Amino acid sequence: MIKNNTLQILSFFKFNIPVFILFFSVLNEFDLNYFISTKFSFNFIFILIFYWHLKSPSQLPVTLIFFAGLFNDVLNNSLIGLSSLNYLLICVASSYIRHVTIRPNFIKDWIVFLITILLINSIDYFILFFIFSINFTIFNYFFNLLVTFIFFPIFYLLFANLLKFINRQND
Amino acid sequence: MASVRNDFVIALRSAFLKKNNKQKFSLLTLIFISLIIISLNKFNIKTTNILESGLRDVIYATSSIISYPEKKIRIFFTNINNYYKNYKNFKFDQNLLEKFNATNLVNEYLTLENNRLKNIIEESNSNENYLLSKVLIDKQSQFFSSIILNKGSKDNVELGMAVLDRGYLIGKIIEINYSTSRAILLNDINSKIPAIIEPIGIQVIISGTGYEHGIIQYSKDNYEIEDDLNIFTSGGGNVFKSGIPIGKLKKDINNADAKVEFFSDFSQLVYVNILLSKNEL
Incomplete structure (x- = not known):
């Protein structure tokens, strides 16, 4: 009985690894959404949400993604709701790709990811600059976007292995 | 189709x-x-603000707990690094100390003389009241630079109060919750501080860049950029009291403008002081 309960708890933790990574990266002081250093940064959370919502949406519920966005905004002192909107738009793009794709293709995913983050950053820029008149360096934003795009394959591979590991454990 | x-x-x-x-x-x-x-966010609704303030307190506390192990690891590596640096500087500092001891005596004499002269012209000395505060969360990137402190409205912290690290200005309070507050750091792109370059006495505005250094965004007069000129708060615009050290002026090799090297290292903040008196008017 005790053994069964322990296995159930372990299985629950394994299944929810993406959720834990998401909240850890949002709540941790070491910004995983503006990773590495102040000069060289990329948005880890964008890759995380895109991958898991594309490959295994049940493991990363959109309601939790929405709350992660709110937490991120509160901690980063940005517009409350903006990160949630960004994350949900990534979910829309990955959902769309999942529905129209018959044979999954990495290159296609990568290009869609680029288009999605370009769109999201444009929306961010529009909301922050034109509606709320908030000052920020566009170059840094663009650089962050570019590095996020370049780093996508590395995390795609890591997450693919993690997904395999989780599925194997659950089987 | x-x-x-x-x-x-x-x-x-x-x-x-x-x-x-x-x-x-x-x-x-x-x-x-x-x-x-x-x-x-566009509208300032009172109920929403109270809820938001409560929510912020909870999220800051959660983030502080989650960040604890990482903070400890970072402090550990910083300590090791500092140990080697400190040992290297020790011998050099010993010689300096002897010189400073001599200078200190002169300074003491000048302070006493200054106080005596102030009494003669009946200028009151402001009683500075500092509140020691712990840095709960240190949020720094090129998009924002701010710190969350463990003192809030219950400790009489108010908006606009100066935040100091070992006597050096590092930022000001921009958000207050019941038990926490947020201070924007000097290197934040939105930080603008009225300052004075000494000893030449030029009034300037220091702005953050998102990186470790700041820049002189505006100066009333043209001046020759020289290395190692000290920059202090000017007290202009009643933002801060005058004379708080900020940093040193440095020539930028890649740029015609000067950059400001802050005295305090913003990545190493653990405890800071909040200057409770907002300004000596």
């Missing part, structure tokens, strides 16, 4: 509206909620 369009619409509708087994809200609903929350 029509079937392609239909497929696109079906896929898009499915992406927006389809819900998983245990999911209560569709993506479209959550996107609408996000947009409503964003638009609420």
Whole structure:
């Protein structure tokens, strides 16, 4: 009985690894959404949400993604709701790709990811600059976007292995 | 052609509206909620502000707990690094100390003389009241630079108060909750501080860049950029009291403008002082 309960708890933790990574990266002081250093940064959370919502949406519920966005905004002192909107738009793009794709293709995913983050950053820029008149360096934003795009394959591979590991454990 | 369009619409509708087994809200609903929350930022509603302040306190506390192990690891590596640096500097500092001891005596004499002269012209000395505060969260990137402190409105912290690290200005309070507050750092792109370059006495505005250094955004007069000129708060605009050290002026090799090297290292903040008197007027 005790053994069964322990296995159930372990299985629950394994299944929810993406959720834990998401909240850890949002709540941790070491910004995983503006990773590495102040000069060289990329948005880890964008890759995380895109991958898991594309490959295994049940493991990363959109309601939790929405709350992660709110937490991120509160901690980063940005517009409350903006990160949630960004994350949900990534979910829309990955959902769309999942529905129209018959044979999954990495290159296609990568290009869609680029288009999605370009769109999201444009929306961010529009909301922050034109509606709320908030000052920020566009170059840094663009650089962050570019590095996020370049780093996508590395995390795609890591997450693919993690997904395999989780599925194997659950089987 | 029509079937392609239909497929696109079906896929898009499915992406927006389809819900998983245990999911209560569709993506479209959550996107609408996000947009409503964003638009609420435009309006200053009292009830929303109280709720937001409470929510911020809870999230800061959670983040502080989650960041604890990482903070300890970072402090550990910083300590090792500092140990080697300190040992190297020790011998050099010993010689300096002897010189400073001599200078200190002169300074003491000058301070006493200054106080005596102030008494003669009946200028009151402001009683500075510092509040020691712990840095709960240190949020720094090129997009924002701020720290969350463990003192809030219950400790009489007010908006605009100066935040100091070992006597050096590092920022000011921009957000207050019941038990926490947020201070924007000098290197934040939105930070603008009226300052004075000494000993030449030029009034300037120091602005953050998002990186470790700041820049002189505005100066009233043209001046020759020289290395190692000290920069202090000018007391202009009643933002801060005058004479708080900020940093040193440095020539930028890649740029005609000078850059400001702050005295304090913003990545190493653990405890800071909040200057409770907002300004000596």
